[in-house]
Amino acid sequence: MRELRDKARSLLDPVIRDFYEGGADSETALAENERAFARLALLPRILAGAGQASTAVRLLGADLDTPVLVAPTAFHRLAHPDGEVATARAAAAAGTVLIASMAATTAVAEVTAAARDVRPDAQVWFQLYLQPEPEVTAELVRRAEAAGCTALVVTADSPVFGRHGRDERNGFHDLPPGYAAENMRDLPGTPPGGTRPIAMSPALSWADLRRLRELTRLPVVLKGVLHPADAARAADEGLAAVVVSNHGGRQLDAAPATVEALPAVVAAIAGRIPVLLDGGVRTGSDVVTALALGATAVAVGRPVLWGLAAEGEDGVARVLRTLREQTAHVLTLCGARDRADLAPDQVVARGIREVPAC
Ligand SMILES: Cc1cc2nc3c(=O)[nH]c(=O)nc-3n(C[C@H](O)[C@H](O)[C@H](O)COP(=O)(O)O)c2cc1C
Numbered sequence: 001m002r003e004l005r006d007k008a009r010s011l012l013d014p015v016i017r018d019f020y021e022g023g024a025d026s027e028t029a030l031a032e033n034e035r036a037f038a039r040l041a042l043l044p045r046i047l048a049g050a051g052q053a054s055t056a057v058r059l060l061g062a063d064l065d066t067p068v069l070v071a072p073t074a075f076h077r078l079a080h081p082d083g084e085v086a087t088a089r090a091a092a093a094a095g096t097v098l099i100a101s102m103a104a105t106t107a108v109a110e111v112t113a114a115a116r117d118v119r120p121d122a123q124v125w126f127q128l129y130l131q132p133e134p135e136v137t138a139e140l141v142r143r144a145e146a147a148g149c150t151a152l153v154v155t156a157d158s159p160v161f162g163r164h165g166r167d168e169r170n171g172f173h174d175l176p177p178g179y180a181a182e183n184m185r186d187l188p189g190t191p192p193g194g195t196r197p198i199a200m201s202p203a204l205s206w207a208d209l210r211r212l213r214e215l216t217r218l219p220v221v222l223k224g225v226l227h228p229a230d231a232a233r234a235a236d237e238g239l240a241a242v243v244v245s246n247h248g249g250r251q252l253d254a255a256p257a258t259v260e261a262l263p264a265v266v267a268a269i270a271g272r273i274p275v276l277l278d279g280g281v282r283t284g285s286d287v288v289t290a291l292a293l294g295a296t297a298v299a300v301g302r303p304v305l306w307g308l309a310a311e312g313e314d315g316v317a318r319v320l321r322t323l324r325e326q327t328a329h330v331l332t333l334c335g336a337r338d339r340a341d342l343a344p345d346q347v348v349a350r351g352i353r354e355v356p357a358c
């Protein structure tokens with residue numbers, strides 16, 4: 001992973017590299033996502049007789065080969081000319097879900113076609129920001145459905161754009177000439193062939209989410225959940241899953257590390273719907289830590305961009321393969337056959353522990 005990251009860093013235009021790597025404000029949340037995993041250790045169970053580990057997971061009715069999904073990230077063609085098509089092919093081959101970003105540089109129909117070309121049952125979910133104009137959101141949903149996406153992922157942690165100091169310093173505010181957010185083309189209100197900018201709105205509420213659900217039969221996943229009360233509400237409202245996420249540290253810089261927010265969300269959901277997590281997942285140990293704390297699966301953002309920038313489709317495939325292999329290895333070392341054999345008491349803070357009463 002480090003090798004791919006370093007290769008990506010050396011190949012990418014520094015302005016694009018900063019866009020991918022950067023976080024909001026002081027980049028505290030960005031750094032804490034990784035640091036929080038580093039502060040945790042796994043207590044293995046021994047002599048468990050668990051046998052060969054399995055990374056397979058069933059999620060929203062689909063069987064996946066790995067619990068590591070591809071988080072939605074914008075503008076893949078800035079990383080590699082094959083862009084989202086390469087990512088989609090690699091995710092499908094890895095037997096995982098690609099959450100395709102609304103801010104993709106490839107239209108969602110082309111992304112799903114690329115995934116299905118590799119694997120007819122490939123799972124592509126469509127991430128969207130609810131747009132202030134209902135007819136724009138409705139058209140995006142219609143396109144995602146027509147493209148064969150199997151879930152919608154609403155990102156709810158962005159009532160406004162995050163403040164990204166690196167982009168401000170670099171003057172990176174728009175896509176370079178020759179690139180466009182293709183899902184935003186020919187929407188209501190755009191001139192023929194034109195695109196419209198993605199809007200963020202602080203006026204959005206649970207009522208808007210309910211209206212979205214009336215538009216579609218697709219399961220709706222809520223991304224950007226950190227407060228347990230919001231997690232409980234998501235389950236009450238009938239959402240299909242939540243993603244514990246602070247947007248990779250790109251929105252609220254004072255947000256907690258996601259792995260630290262996870263246990264309270266898991267408790268609030270109480271097994272009603274799957275809980276996913278993204279932010280700072282870099283190794284199989286991170287994956288197993290999140291699973292032990294109650295996540296059904298995790299997603300990775302920047303690692304996929306590193307793989308894509310370094311080696312295109314092969315690089316993304318390598319990132320996903322490495323994480324799956326490491327996850328299986330760590331499960332085995334923890335005495336677990338799969339996620340169901342893990343328990344939260346196997347995750348401990350580093351440092352000397354009090355002697356527990358046995
Ligand atoms: C360059 C970049 C672009 C992103 N674009 C989106 C996006 O379009 N939609 C979205 O919901 N999240 C977006 N995210 C957030 C990711 O989905 C995810 O929450 C985050 O990257 C996870 O953290 P990680 O990068 O540490 O794995 C983006 C993140 C990055 C780094």
Ligand SMILES: CC(C)CC(=O)C(=O)O
Pocket residue numbers: 074103198247250
């Ligand atoms: C185009 C942006 C809205 C994509 C995004 O969510 C991000 O860069 O974090």
